[in-house]
Amino acid sequence: xxxxxxxxxxxxxxxxxxxxxxxxxxxxxxxxxxxxxxxxxxxxxxxxxxxxxxxxxxxxxxxxxxxxxxxxxxxxxxxxxxxxxxxxxxxxxxxxxxxxxxxxxxxxxxxxxxxxxxxxxxxxxxxxxxxxxxxxxxxxxxxxxxxxxxxxxxxxxxxxxxxxxxxxxxxxxxxxxxxxxxxxxxxxxxxxxxxxxxxxxxxxxxxxxxxxxxxxxxxxxxxxxxxxxxxxxxxxxxxxxxxxxxxxxxxxxxxxxxxxxxxxxxxxxxxxxxxxxxxxxxxxxxxxxxxxxxxxxxxxxxxxxxxxxxxxxxxxxxxxxxxxxxxxxxxxxxxxxxxxxxxxxxxxxxxxxxxxxxxxxxxxxxxxxxxxxxxxxxxxxxxxxxxxxxxxxxxxxxxxxxx
Numbered sequence: 001x002x003x004x005x006x007x008x009x010x011x012x013x014x015x016x017x018x019x020x021x022x023x024x025x026x027x028x029x030x031x032x033x034x035x036x037x038x039x040x041x042x043x044x045x046x047x048x049x050x051x052x053x054x055x056x057x058x059x060x061x062x063x064x065x066x067x068x069x070x071x072x073x074x075x076x077x078x079x080x081x082x083x084x085x086x087x088x089x090x091x092x093x094x095x096x097x098x099x100x101x102x103x104x105x106x107x108x109x110x111x112x113x114x115x116x117x118x119x120x121x122x123x124x125x126x127x128x129x130x131x132x133x134x135x136x137x138x139x140x141x142x143x144x145x146x147x148x149x150x151x152x153x154x155x156x157x158x159x160x161x162x163x164x165x166x167x168x169x170x171x172x173x174x175x176x177x178x179x180x181x182x183x184x185x186x187x188x189x190x191x192x193x194x195x196x197x198x199x200x201x202x203x204x205x206x207x208x209x210x211x212x213x214x215x216x217x218x219x220x221x222x223x224x225x226x227x228x229x230x231x232x233x234x235x236x237x238x239x240x241x242x243x244x245x246x247x248x249x250x251x252x253x254x255x256x257x258x259x260x261x262x263x264x265x266x267x268x269x270x271x272x273x274x275x276x277x278x279x280x281x282x283x284x285x286x287x288x289x290x291x292x293x294x295x296x297x298x299x300x301x302x303x304x305x306x307x308x309x310x311x312x313x314x315x316x317x318x319x320x321x322x323x324x325x326x327x328x329x330x331x332x333x334x335x336x337x338x339x340x341x342x343x344x345x346x347x348x349x350x351x352x353x354x355x356x357x358x359x360x361x362x363x364x365x366x367x368x369x370x371x372x373x374x375x376x377x378x379x380x381x382x383x384x385x386x387x388x389x390x391x392x393x394x395x396x397x398x399x400x401x402x403x
Contacts, residue, residue: 004135012130014191019123020146022086025181026119027150029093032178034238035158036171043168044102052364054109055238059357061110062117063350069118070346071207077194078126083185085122089115093178117353121346128333129195133399136333141274141326148267148322155259197338197402205339210347218335219348225390226352229324231359231383232293235376236321238360243372258314265315269323277327281398283391285327290387292320301377334397
């Protein structure tokens with residue numbers, strides 16, 4: 001059966017796999033931290049607030065790195081920027097495993113965030129410029145689904161290493177595995193060309209062009225939807241393993257099983273949302289997934305669910321909370337002209353990440369005085385309400401040709 005993938009030439013297919021693999025490896029290096037939080041709390045005696053602050057610092061600097069990578073992608077190219085960001089986040093994830101103190105870990109995790117945020121900005125605009133307009137939602141959304149695979153790999157790596165190694169060394173080994181993605185740089189360098197639409201663009205707009213009168217409104221509205229989607233997502237994923245092991249009282253195996261269900265739902269959600277973005281449009285898809293996320297978060301965190309009910313409920317939770325991101329790349333690619341597409345996409349997505357970065361730390365501090373589940377529900381529920389408002393304010397860009 002003929003598919004959108006068949007329409008790509010050899011270079012386009014290599015570009016797709018480079019972006020897909022890069023994002024999966026990005027997820028691997030990011031998600032391992034959420035899985036070692038309980039171990040760090042035990043080994044180093046961290047408070048929930050300190051653990052949340054580590055995640056927040058990473059996310060704040062990832063916002064800076066994402067915008068910086070977007071600016072860089074508009075000047076030195078999408079492919080070269082992708083190489084730099086992959087090598088950067090792989091190196092500092094590895095160095096996190098060598099740290100001896102809390103401040104040292106905060107520095108390495110923060111620097112890792114610079115590359116983590118930059119990889120998405122470079123990779124998303126790269127694949128968005130290669131694929132035809134009628135298939136952009138499916139292609140970019142499928143790249144987004146790589147996050148679920150990377151997340152699953154992180155769970156597998158953490159589960160094995162934390163089970164077979166003493167806890168004082170197991171968490172270090174988990175971080176050190178994060179060096180492996182760095183080898184992908186050599187493949188990207190050799191096989192992936194710059195998109196033709198970028199090569200044809202002769203002008204290089206100034207970095208502040210996205211704040212000009214012509215683009216300022218789009219930039220602000222695009223940032224708003226990212227704040228909501230990422231605020232809800234990080235509220236859930238940063239503290240989910242801790243919630244399972246404390247208030248839900250699941251064993252390590254139970255927590256791993258639950259995460260497997262959530263990750264499975266995430267993967268299906270990414271793919272379904274990717275298809276819907278081309279079938280019914282960007283705005284409608286955002287509304288469907290935001291409303292679904294809102295209802296699932298409130299049900300999961302507020303209702304007195306048993307373990308037997310919490311397990312299957314993880315599938316739709318992952319489906320909606322992760323699937324909402326499949327529309328981000330296509331939307332931003334279509335909102336901005338080529339000369340500022342990297343910086344516009346990098347700023348909007350990462351401005352959202354910068355604000356959302358406050359959520360893990362705030363949840364950690366508030367949960368010292370309130371149940372963790374209720375605190376997660378409060379922050380995540382408000383975030384998805386914001387997505388609904390933002391989706392209604394943004395234009396429909398489905399099928400828009402790139403300028």
